[in-house]
Amino acid sequence: MENLEKILAQHPFFKDMSPEHVAYLAGCAANARYDPGDFIFRNGQPANQFFLIRYGKVSLEIFVPGKGAVMIETVQEGNVMGWSWLVPPYRWHFDARALELTRAIVMDGECLRKKCAEDPRLGYELMSRIARLIEERLRATQLQLIDIYGKD
Amino acid sequence: MAAVPDPMIPIPYRIQTVQRETDDTFTLTLTAASSEQIAPFQAGQFNMLYIFGVGEVPISISGDPSTPEKLVHTTRAVGTVTQAMQKLKPGNVIGIRGPFGSHWPLEEARGNDVVVIAGGIGLAPLRPVLYTLVKYRERFGKVVLLYGSRTPEDILFRRELEKWRQRFDMEVYITVDRATGNWRGNVGVVTKLIPRAPFDPYSCVAMVCGPEIMMYYSVLSLRDQGVPTESIYISMERNMKCAIGFCGHCQYGPAFICKDGPVFRFDQVEHLFNKREI
Numbered sequence: 001m002e003n004l005e006k007i008l009a010q011h012p013f014f015k016d017m018s019p020e021h022v023a024y025l026a027g028c029a030a031n032a033r034y035d036p037g038d039f040i041f042r043n044g045q046p047a048n049q050f051f052l053i054r055y056g057k058v059s060l061e062i063f064v065p066g067k068g069a070v071m072i073e074t075v076q077e078g079n080v081m082g083w084s085w086l087v088p089p090y091r092w093h094f095d096a097r098a099l100e101l102t103r104a105i106v107m108d109g110e111c112l113r114k115k116c117a118e119d120p121r122l123g124y125e126l127m128s129r130i131a132r133l134i135e136e137r138l139r140a141t142q143l144q145l146i147d148i149y150g151k152d
Numbered sequence: 153m154a155a156v157p158d159p160m161i162p163i164p165y166r167i168q169t170v171q172r173e174t175d176d177t178f179t180l181t182l183t184a185a186s187s188e189q190i191a192p193f194q195a196g197q198f199n200m201l202y203i204f205g206v207g208e209v210p211i212s213i214s215g216d217p218s219t220p221e222k223l224v225h226t227t228r229a230v231g232t233v234t235q236a237m238q239k240l241k242p243g244n245v246i247g248i249r250g251p252f253g254s255h256w257p258l259e260e261a262r263g264n265d266v267v268v269i270a271g272g273i274g275l276a277p278l279r280p281v282l283y284t285l286v287k288y289r290e291r292f293g294k295v296v297l298l299y300g301s302r303t304p305e306d307i308l309f310r311r312e313l314e315k316w317r318q319r320f321d322m323e324v325y326i327t328v329d330r331a332t333g334n335w336r337g338n339v340g341v342v343t344k345l346i347p348r349a350p351f352d353p354y355s356c357v358a359m360v361c362g363p364e365i366m367m368y369y370s371v372l373s374l375r376d377q378g379v380p381t382e383s384i385y386i387s388m389e390r391n392m393k394c395a396i397g398f399c400g401h402c403q404y405g406p407a408f409i410c411k412d413g414p415v416f417r418f419d420q421v422e423h424l425f426n427k428r429e430i
Contacts, residue, residue: 059339071331071339078348099336139369140341144329148363149272149302 004029007105011052012078013129021122028111034058034098040081047084047092048109053077056102061095073140074099083130085109159396162202162247163188165223167240173226173308177273178238179214182223185245192220192251195258195280196387196415199250200395201225203240207233210392210410212277213251217284223248226276226308252395254415256281257385261357265293267349267379269370271300271342271362275308277387277414278361282316289321293356296323296349300342300366303328304335323350342366346373353378359415361387368426371418384418405430 005026008014014022032051034040040058041047051058057076061069072094075081081104084092090109116123157163164185171179184190190199193213202208209231215224229238240246258281266285270278285295297316301307307326317324325345327338338345342362358374360367367386374384390402390409397411405424407413424430 057336057338068332071335074327074337074339076338076348140344143341143343143365143369146365147302147329148366149300149306149329 004031004105007054008052011054011105013052013080013133017125017129021119021125024115024119024122025107025112025126028108028115029105030108032104032106034102034104036098036100038098038102040096040098040102040104041092042095043092045092047082047090049082050085050107050109050112051081051096052105052107053079053081054103054105056104057099058102059097059099061097063095069095069097072144073137080133083134085112086130157188159249159252160394162200162208162249163190164245165248167242167244167246168222169242170240174306176230177226177228177306177308179224179226180237180240181215182225182246182248183221189221190223190248190250193217193280194251194255195284196256196277197251197253198277198392198395198414199223199225199248199252200392201227201233201237202247202249203233203236204245204247206236208247208249208393209233209237210252210395212387212414214276214279215283216287217280218287226273226279228273249395252392252410254413256359256387256415257357257417258284261359262291263293265351265356266295267346267351267356267358267374268295268297269299269342269346269358269360269362269374270297271366271370272302272306273308274360274362274366274387275299278359279309279312281359282312286316286319286322294323294351295321296351297325298342298345298349299324299326300345300362301326301328302330304331304337325349341369343369343373346370346377354380356383358384359387360384364388364425381419381422382417385415386418386421387414388416388421389414 009022059071060073064070165182166185169181198210198212200208201211211225214226227234229235360370388409392410393399393401395410397408402409
């Protein structure tokens with residue numbers, strides 16, 4: 001556990017979080033490894049995990065019939081992945097596939113929700129960090145949507 | 153006394169090669185059709201290319217400044233003139249006026265890290281910078297190229313990017329907005345690459361070229377990393393006609409892009425940036 005705590009504290013997502021909170025959250029964490037081509041999760045499956053990528057690269061994809069898998073984003077070392085564990089109905093809305101050997105810390109969503117409910121200060125801290133991520137992702141999606149490199 | 157060349161009179165240049173880069177982008181290599189030549193250029197400057205009987209367009213120079221006798225222009229076929237240009241063949245002659253405008257701050261970059269951020273066809277005006285950085289590599293600190301493109305098929309200068317990526321003294325990161333199939337690279341906007349790029353924000357010069365919205369978000373991201381605004385340069389694009397600051401077509405607030413730009417230090421144009429009225 002001590003090792004996981006140390007890894008969590010070093011991940012950019014937990015930067016400057018109080019050591020007590022990191023230690024408390026480490027109880028929800030586990031190490032995971034994915035080989036190239038492995039699906040980490042798939043669209044429609046229950047979403048009960050939050051991933052902190054330590055190494056490797058993961059592609060977030062949407063399957064478009066007739067077109068195949070369309071990659072919408074890649075996440076890699078230092079990034080986090082997945083917030084569907086936060087809001088009902090707790091289901092993934094896209095596929096996540098490892099492009100390379102990937103190592104991650106997987107955090108149990110139910111465990112995180114429980115700890116946030118028990119300690120609202122921690123809950124607020126965690127939600128603020130996730131809200132920042134959502135804002136960043138939304139801004140990036142807007143740029144992708146307006147097709148900035150297109151002809152028009 | 154030698155006569156000063158009239159900047160409004162095009163000099164004939166002959167097309168040597170036409171290289172197709174992507175679906176709608178091509179590169180012309182030209183040499184002077186007579187003994188008359190334009191002056192040597194600096195990285196970031198542009199020429200006016202005149203297709204006789206069709207029209208004239210400003211195109212940045214994408215070739216190597218150390219071989220100025222060989223003019224290289226990479227163009228996207230989007231309007232009447234550039235579409236006509238796409239149909240030209242080796243041996244055809246066009247008119248060239250130039251070089252015009254300001255250039256990238258390669259002298260100021262000496263001794264510093266250099267971050268080159270390009271989006272789409274914005275890589276073309278930055279390619280002369282990259283040639284210079286590679287040629288005089290020892291003069292600079294870390295060299296980082298961040299390039300964003302629409303899809304893998306839209307990536308320009310693939311062979312050169314691959315060559316630069318293989319160098320141990322250069323970091324090249326490429327991302328695309330969307331991909332299918334076997335793409336193993338990054339997917340996402342180019343600004344996402346900035347926080348993970350290895351450079352010293354307090355001792356670097358950033359050169360950014362691409363769509364204005366992409367440059368804007370790149371500047372914000374560079375600042376988030378601690379890069380001072382005075383170390384960030386951008387290249388602006390407007391409808392340039394005379395190219396010598398007379399006609400006013402490319403006026404940008406108090407500046408003319410053709411004469412005062414296209415390369416600006418960001419703090420000089422920040423107050424004009426993203427203004428609907430301009």
